[in-house]
Amino acid sequence: MSDHYQVPETPAQENISFELNGAAVIRSVPGAGTLLDILRESGQITSARAGCRVGRCGACQVLLDGRAVPSCLVMAWQLPGHHVETVEGLNKDPDFLSVRDALASESALQCGYCTPGFAVSLVAGIRQRRQGSTVDLTESVAGNLCRCTGYGGLRRAIDQLSGPGCPDETDDRGVSLSEKQ
Amino acid sequence: MTPENSQGDVRNLVTLDGDAIRKATSGMDLAQRIEGRLAYATDQRHLSGLLYGAILRSACAHALITRVDISRALAMPGVHAVIKADDVPGLNRFGIVIRDQPVFCDERVRYEGDAIAAVAADTPEQARDALNAIDVDYQPLPVVSDATLAEQQPALHDSRETHGGSNLLARETLERGDLDDAFSRCAVIVEHHYQTPRQMHAFMETEGGVAIPDGKGGVLFRAGCQSGHRDAEQLADILGVAREQVTVESTATGGAFGGKDELTVQPAAGLLALKTGRPVMIHLDRFESCRTGMKRHPVAVKMTTGCDAGGRMLAHKAEAILDTGAYASLGPAVLENYLDHATAPLYRIEAYRVSGRLVYTNNGVCGAFRGFGGNQATFAVESQLDELARGLGIEPATLRRINLRSPGDAGSRNQTVRWTAPPACVLAAALDSPLWSRPDTDTGRWMTGTGMAMGAQGNGLGDGLPDSGGGRISLSPAGRICVEFGISDYGQNIVESIIRFVCKGVGCRETDVEVVLGRSRGPDSGPTSASRSTVLVHGVLASILPRWMDAVRGHAARVSGHPVKGLEFGPGGMFFDGQQVLSYGELAGSANLDEMAASASQNFPVAPDSGQPVGRYLQLQIATVARVAVDRLTGRVRVTDLHHVTAAGRVIYPPGYLGQIEGAAVMGQGMALTEDMTTHDGCYQADNLDQYLIPTFHDAPVQRVDVLDDTPEDDPYPVRGVGELGIEAVAPAITAAIEVATGVRVRRLPVDPGDLLVEMAAQEQNL
Numbered sequence: 001m002s003d004h005y006q007v008p009e010t011p012a013q014e015n016i017s018f019e020l021n022g023a024a025v026i027r028s029v030p031g032a033g034t035l036l037d038i039l040r041e042s043g044q045i046t047s048a049r050a051g052c053r054v055g056r057c058g059a060c061q062v063l064l065d066g067r068a069v070p071s072c073l074v075m076a077w078q079l080p081g082h083h084v085e086t087v088e089g090l091n092k093d094p095d096f097l098s099v100r101d102a103l104a105s106e107s108a109l110q111c112g113y114c115t116p117g118f119a120v121s122l123v124a125g126i127r128q129r130r131q132g133s134t135v136d137l138t139e140s141v142a143g144n145l146c147r148c149t150g151y152g153g154l155r156r157a158i159d160q161l162s163g164p165g166c167p168d169e170t171d172d173r174g175v176s177l178s179e180k181q
Numbered sequence: 182m183t184p185e186n187s188q189g190d191v192r193n194l195v196t197l198d199g200d201a202i203r204k205a206t207s208g209m210d211l212a213q214r215i216e217g218r219l220a221y222a223t224d225q226r227h228l229s230g231l232l233y234g235a236i237l238r239s240a241c242a243h244a245l246i247t248r249v250d251i252s253r254a255l256a257m258p259g260v261h262a263v264i265k266a267d268d269v270p271g272l273n274r275f276g277i278v279i280r281d282q283p284v285f286c287d288e289r290v291r292y293e294g295d296a297i298a299a300v301a302a303d304t305p306e307q308a309r310d311a312l313n314a315i316d317v318d319y320q321p322l323p324v325v326s327d328a329t330l331a332e333q334q335p336a337l338h339d340s341r342e343t344h345g346g347s348n349l350l351a352r353e354t355l356e357r358g359d360l361d362d363a364f365s366r367c368a369v370i371v372e373h374h375y376q377t378p379r380q381m382h383a384f385m386e387t388e389g390g391v392a393i394p395d396g397k398g399g400v401l402f403r404a405g406c407q408s409g410h411r412d413a414e415q416l417a418d419i420l421g422v423a424r425e426q427v428t429v430e431s432t433a434t435g436g437a438f439g440g441k442d443e444l445t446v447q448p449a450a451g452l453l454a455l456k457t458g459r460p461v462m463i464h465l466d467r468f469e470s471c472r473t474g475m476k477r478h479p480v481a482v483k484m485t486t487g488c489d490a491g492g493r494m495l496a497h498k499a500e501a502i503l504d505t506g507a508y509a510s511l512g513p514a515v516l517e518n519y520l521d522h523a524t525a526p527l528y529r530i531e532a533y534r535v536s537g538r539l540v541y542t543n544n545g546v547c548g549a550f551r552g553f554g555g556n557q558a559t560f561a562v563e564s565q566l567d568e569l570a571r572g573l574g575i576e577p578a579t580l581r582r583i584n585l586r587s588p589g590d591a592g593s594r595n596q597t598v599r600w601t602a603p604p605a606c607v608l609a610a611a612l613d614s615p616l617w618s619r620p621d622t623d624t625g626r627w628m629t630g631t632g633m634a635m636g637a638q639g640n641g642l643g644d645g646l647p648d649s650g651g652g653r654i655s656l657s658p659a660g661r662i663c664v665e666f667g668i669s670d671y672g673q674n675i676v677e678s679i680i681r682f683v684c685k686g687v688g689c690r691e692t693d694v695e696v697v698l699g700r701s702r703g704p705d706s707g708p709t710s711a712s713r714s715t716v717l718v719h720g721v722l723a724s725i726l727p728r729w730m731d732a733v734r735g736h737a738a739r740v741s742g743h744p745v746k747g748l749e750f751g752p753g754g755m756f757f758d759g760q761q762v763l764s765y766g767e768l769a770g771s772a773n774l775d776e777m778a779a780s781a782s783q784n785f786p787v788a789p790d791s792g793q794p795v796g797r798y799l800q801l802q803i804a805t806v807a808r809v810a811v812d813r814l815t816g817r818v819r820v821t822d823l824h825h826v827t828a829a830g831r832v833i834y835p836p837g838y839l840g841q842i843e844g845a846a847v848m849g850q851g852m853a854l855t856e857d858m859t860t861h862d863g864c865y866q867a868d869n870l871d872q873y874l875i876p877t878f879h880d881a882p883v884q885r886v887d888v889l890d891d892t893p894e895d896d897p898y899p900v901r902g903v904g905e906l907g908i909e910a911v912a913p914a915i916t917a918a919i920e921v922a923t924g925v926r927v928r929r930l931p932v933d934p935g936d937l938l939v940e941m942a943a944q945e946q947n948l
Contacts, residue, residue, distance in 0.1 A: 046218065
């Protein structure tokens with residue numbers, strides 16, 4: 001018996017309207033339901049996946065008004081008036097395509113369960129940098145966990161996406177990360 | 182392996198770097214994974230009439246069950262079925278080695294993940310609500326929580342034949358030589374205690390899947406698993422149906438690492454599906470996964486090791502206790518592999534006696550996990566070598582060089598072994614690592630250090646266990662070369678390796694090949710474990726490809742009118758005189774496809790020695806050099822670099838090889854630094870990934886993998902499986918580096934930053 005999700009009674013449904021991948025949607029859901037549940041129950045979205053449901057693993061990462069967020073932490077009542085993008089809606093987006101190609105060419109995945117979440121985070125990071133952010137692209141995946149790869153392929157993919165002339169990474173605690181080998 | 186380089190001259194060392202990966206990467210399967218289009222076992226919501234299942238878990242780590250009342254739950258809205266122990270028509274037990282785990286407990290619960298009942302309902306919420314309405318009365322029993330005391334406490338399993346009716350599930354001793362005499366001749370003897378953690382697999386896709394009834398009493402399972410055929414056998418026994426009525430399809434699975442080797446949700450899902458006549462999905466959330474899933478066996482060991490004044494290791498003794506938790510699962514096999522590695526298989530030692538005791542406790546359940554006991558043992562063994570070197574006042578590498586086995590030596594259990602390179606070469610290559618020449622810095626806050634360790638790893642189930650598997654090749658109606666194996670795909674790149682084998686053997690292109698895995702209706706390839714898949718696939722394909730090509734060539738000759746001699750396989754079809762004369766599609770349409778199929782099953786390669794079960798025949802090696810930075814303020818350890826040298830045969834698919842080594846190494850780093858599912862009174866102290874910390878991108882080191890491919894041309898087993906090799910030597914390499922940085926040797930994992938700080942302070946006071 002899980003002690004964590006005891007819902008004493010089925011809560012009332014509310015009509016929640018928001019924009020999903022460019023299209024207006026209305027869903028009848030519990031107000032305290034999560035965006036992740038809404039996406040999964042539609043059956044149309046398979047890229048956002050439950051990994052931890054506490055916002056730690058990033059497997060359910062989506063773009064909310066362009067910012068990468070774990071959809072398990074977005075409540076249904078927060079959605080009206082906002083725009084949600086998933087990988088399904090990004091598959092013609094040039095930023096996503098460059099991320100996809102970098103991940104594929106560097107073989108940055110194994111089981112692939114976490115990968116769409118990483119891709120969403122990287123797309124958000126690339127867009128932020130284009131808008132003038134100097135934050136390192138590696139920071140964008142700080143909220144994503146991968147258990148298969150050891151992040152080697154992701155490191156190479158991020159190098160590829162960061163392009164030449166990117167400033168050297170330095171650790172904020174003062175230790176220089178090792179030079180590339 | 183020529184005589185010249187058996188002394189340690191390194192040749193044929195290839196770095197698997199980004200260029201090698203980009204050149205080799207097969208994009209065939211990757212885009213659909215990145216775009217989220219690959220359907221996992223838990224992505225089956227489109228099934229019509231799908232119900233959601235949920236499992237009631239024990240409220241106690243150890244208790245008698247005096248009452249289970251499902252009547253309130255049955256009346257809940259949306260509920261279609263509630264089942265408990267007396268609803269199991271077949272065997273209410275499962276387990277890979279010993280079937281001692283109840284599908285549903287009826288008299289007693291032995292850990293907090295034990296299942297008591299299950300519900301199927303229209304929605305997941307309704308199923309969970311119904312669980313809350315099941316009334317269970319418990320009579321708590323004393324909790325067996327300390328493995329070292331378990332044998333003195335009342336037995337968890339009273340009906341089983343454990344040793345003397347105690348909690349001792351298994352004990353085993355491996356020995357050779359006159360140990361007392363050998364110790365009496367030692368100049369240096371070191372004795373230490375080591376402890377390794379209860380690591381969690383933490384695959385990203387938690388346990389789950391769907392059971393679909395066929396309307397005729399049978400069930401199709403689509404669930405994350407590692408051994409479809411074996412699962413089908415166990416499930417048939419549980420469901421009380423014939424083996425043929427159970428089908429398992431296991432692909433695709435979002436990570437496994439051993440944690441899906443045992444049955445998970447399948448028994449409850451299958452029973453609910455039969456009861457309701459509808460498909461039932463069960464997908465554990467992370468909380469339930471943490472609470473119920475397999476873990477790595479924690480091991481406490483006392484090791485005593487001695488060498489003579491010249492550094493030759495003479496005597497080695499180990500006494501280990503492995504906590505297997507409430508049920509056996511693969512515990513006895515883990516104990517065997519632990520002891521195998523505890524003999525220090527890379528080194529010549531005159532006499533040893535390594536013994537282990539595997540005990541039941543109420544601390545969850547432990548089972549298969551990448552490394553399978555081996556890496557726990559290697560941590561202690563490699564640490565002991567460093568201690569001996571210090572005792573002698575020589576470099577750790579020198580001590581290793583003195584004692585490493587040479588090609589032609591027997592294995593540590595006197596079995597014949599087959600390496601692909603001399604251990605001395607692996608050591609020499611590791612000593613060439615550029616990490617050694619990085620200056621060690623002490624910035625006041627961060628102290629850096631570089632250390633290394635070595636490890637050996639065998640392929641296959643070993644120890645005389647039955648180990649065989651088969652595969653099949655055919656031409657599909659669509660004209661693709663269809664290769665079937667029973668192994669599961671959970672991302673380990675076995676598909677790409679199979680495609681490479683076939684393309685190389687046949688001369689076709691990648692898109693001509695279709696790989697079908699993980700179906701219990703297809704060939705039985707044995708479990709997807711023990712780093713055995715690649716070896717098996719290579720062996721089976723080597724045996725069936727020539728036969729299949731002869732059959733296809735014969736058909737092509739009849740259809741095309743060209744002579745058999747001169748017909749060649751090529752990209753897209755058959756060629757004669759450099760011209761394509763038939764596409765594979767045309768060929769498929771022109772003949773009886775059954776006549777163009779070949780299959781074979783073979784035994785996994787084992788040592789040709791007769792007699793007693795012995796250690797593994799196909800042996801791999803790794804040396805891992807670790808560079809760490811230790812924070813003097815917090816005691817936190819950062820692993821900045823890992824440099825591995827592997828000797829594991831030829832590389833078939835470079836991205837897969839690199840990914841296995843890198844991924845396993847970071848998993849080993851997690852075990853060394855942060856990961857431990859601790860228990861209190863038998864209850865796990867972490868319940869999700871915000872408390873149980875696995876490495877993130879920013880924790881992961883820069884890694885380099887150098888492959889020593891010195892595989893002899895005539896080696897009949899030139900390809901080895903590297904799924905577990907990368908984890909073997911990481912932990913002791915990290916603790917060796919910590920010692921270089923701080924002067925403190927850590928013998929208990931994961932490294933506790935507080936303890937490390939205390940030791941560092943003591944160390945500095947002594948200076």
